[in-house]
Amino acid sequence: xxxxxxxxxxxRRQIVGCAQALAAARNSMVEPHVAGxxxxxxxxxxxxxxxxxxxxxxxxxxxxxxxxxxxxESLIVEYISKIPLLAYDTGPSDSxxxxxxxxRGHALTAEQLDYVTCQRCRNAVExxxxxxxxxxxxxxxxxxxxxxxxxxxQSSTHVWIHLNPIRAWGTFxxxxxxxxxxxxxxxxxxxxxxxxxxxxxxxxxxRRVVEQLRDVGPVRFDEMAPVVLQTKPxxxxxxxxxxxxxxxxxxx
Amino acid sequence: xxxAIGYAIREQNRPILDDPALNAAEITFERxxxxxxxxxxIRDHDFDxxxxxxxxxxxxxxxxxxxxxxxxxxxxxxxxxxxxxxDHLGFTRDGDDGVEIGHFAPPPYTEGALGCTCRNIDVxxxxxxxxxxxxxxxxxxxxxxxxxxEAAFLKRILVSxxxxxxxxxxNVYANACNFGFDAEEFIEEVMPSAPDVQMHLAGGFFDAxxxxxxxxxxxxxxxxVWDLYRRALELSRDKCRAVFIERDQNFPDETGWRQEVRQAxxxxxxxxxxx
Numbered sequence: 001x002x003x004x005x006x007x008x009x010x011x012r013r014q015i016v017g018c019a020q021a022l023a024a025a026r027n028s029m030v031e032p033h034v035a036g037x038x039x040x041x042x043x044x045x046x047x048x049x050x051x052x053x054x055x056x057x058x059x060x061x062x063x064x065x066x067x068x069x070x071x072x073e074s075l076i077v078e079y080i081s082k083i084p085l086l087a088y089d090t091g092p093s094d095s096x097x098x099x100x101x102x103x104r105g106h107a108l109t110a111e112q113l114d115y116v117t118c119q120r121c122r123n124a125v126e127x128x129x130x131x132x133x134x135x136x137x138x139x140x141x142x143x144x145x146x147x148x149x150x151x152x153x154q155s156s157t158h159v160w161i162h163l164n165p166i167r168a169w170g171t172f173x174x175x176x177x178x179x180x181x182x183x184x185x186x187x188x189x190x191x192x193x194x195x196x197x198x199x200x201x202x203x204x205x206x207r208r209v210v211e212q213l214r215d216v217g218p219v220r221f222d223e224m225a226p227v228v229l230q231t232k233p234x235x236x237x238x239x240x241x242x243x244x245x246x247x248x249x250x251x252x
Numbered sequence: 253x254x255x256a257i258g259y260a261i262r263e264q265n266r267p268i269l270d271d272p273a274l275n276a277a278e279i280t281f282e283r284x285x286x287x288x289x290x291x292x293x294i295r296d297h298d299f300d301x302x303x304x305x306x307x308x309x310x311x312x313x314x315x316x317x318x319x320x321x322x323x324x325x326x327x328x329x330x331x332x333x334x335x336x337x338x339d340h341l342g343f344t345r346d347g348d349d350g351v352e353i354g355h356f357a358p359p360p361y362t363e364g365a366l367g368c369t370c371r372n373i374d375v376x377x378x379x380x381x382x383x384x385x386x387x388x389x390x391x392x393x394x395x396x397x398x399x400x401x402e403a404a405f406l407k408r409i410l411v412s413x414x415x416x417x418x419x420x421x422x423n424v425y426a427n428a429c430n431f432g433f434d435a436e437e438f439i440e441e442v443m444p445s446a447p448d449v450q451m452h453l454a455g456g457f458f459d460a461x462x463x464x465x466x467x468x469x470x471x472x473x474x475x476x477v478w479d480l481y482r483r484a485l486e487l488s489r490d491k492c493r494a495v496f497i498e499r500d501q502n503f504p505d506e507t508g509w510r511q512e513v514r515q516a517x518x519x520x521x522x523x524x525x526x527x
């Protein structure tokens with residue numbers, strides 16, 4: 001029993017050392033553990049392949065940012081050389097760490113920072129959906145019936161308004177990602193519609209409505225109109241229609 | 253009984269998933285684990301057999317996989333009616349809070365590795381319950397110093413844990429080319445220890461510079477792999493539950509997709525008819 005434990009402890013030390021060395025492409029540290037000829041070449045093929053795969057995945061995920069940087073790939077390569085992939089890193093997590101790392105070591109322009117903000121908000125939507133998958137799926141299943149129920153708002157006041165539960169706010173300080181009609185700084189709301197991520201630039205009044213809907217939870221239209229929207233039913237119907245049309249609210 | 257046969261689902265082969273030769277599907281977990289996805293990954297297809305293929309259980313790591321990762325895997329399996337989950341005989345990280353290598357490396361074939369791997373597979377099987385776990389032999393570019401052969405190591409895991417064997421025929425072929433052993437003998441040696449079997453088929457290429465066969469899933473399945481597949485089916489008798497073809501690059505056209513799955517089906521038919 002003691003010998004078995006010792007064997008497994010030795011194994012733990014070996015794997016921890018080799019995994020950390022392989023993750024950082026410190027190939028010479030792995031070489032003594034490897035059998036056969038051409039060990040150095042073969043380990044290098046392995047770590048080069050892993051680096052290339054990580055570069056490819058990050059480039060693919062951060063494709064929108066490449067337009068804002070002169071040599072975006074070199075930034076990714078620099079990041080990879082300094083920051084190893086973490087255990088279970090998946091989906092947006094590695095790109096999110098890259099986006100946190102980028103402004104720390106590089107002076108970014110306001111335009112570039114807007115691109116970073118935009119991508120981080122998109123990541124936040126994905127991470128939020130991953131953590132609240134049931135709420136996301138329920139909302140997305142409910143949403144398609146909004147058009148039929150929007151017409152019922154005319155006759156029935158008992159329609160419920162559900163705010164999209166997956167949201168992320170960002171502030172843009174330049175027009176690089178905005179129409180020129182926007183007012184700077186612009187508050188932008190990111191939210192999913194199906195597996196797509198949409199954005200809405202909200203004026204203070206729109207933001208207030210969204211925040212109140214968030215605070216009250218699902219609410220009946222006849223209760224919502226005077227309390228949340230502080231407006232007459234006809235105008236409230238218009239607001240509900242607009243929120244539902246863009247996928248920020250569902251009617252049920 | 254003939255195995256269910258199908259593809260590892262990629263967006264590029266979705267148009268042919270209703271081919272009559274195809275009655276199984278493999279879901280690559282990392283592709284299905286899209287937080288914004290609303291529909292189930294296999295959509296409205298009704299396959300006879302579905303398996304979820306994972307990349308990060310890291311069965312040969314010193315620590316068992318994180319429960320949160322297994323829960324995510326299980327939810328995809330349940331959502332898609334999967335009968336099985338699978339992962340590779342290798343390690344991709346040091347520990348739970350540590351670093352990720354990026355691709356699985358083979359463990360050293362030693363008693364220490366055997367003990368940790370068997371314990372981890374026991375943890376995985378206890379977690380997944382009736383959803384069967386299959387362990388895949390991997391293709392590797394290098395091997396650590398060890399005290400036993402890969403075949404002996406794999407046999408002892410299969411016997412000790414009772415898990416299924418995901419026999420990647422192309423990986424056996426690649427390792428045989430790169431490390432100089434007989435692929436057919438490897439399968440003959442391990443097969444009796446496997447309670448039941450899934451199979452993977454794929455095509456790679458021979459890299460002249462390194463003089464190695466690279467399992468890149470980028471080419472049609474080569475003839476030696478088709479021959480090995482036939483032999484593996486003969487050896488597995490009625491233990492083979494499913495066969496999945498993997499393709500990740502240089503995707504074929506619709507005819508190409510259909511041709512490979514039909515060839516896999518035809519060989520299984522022929523082996524079944526002889527048996």
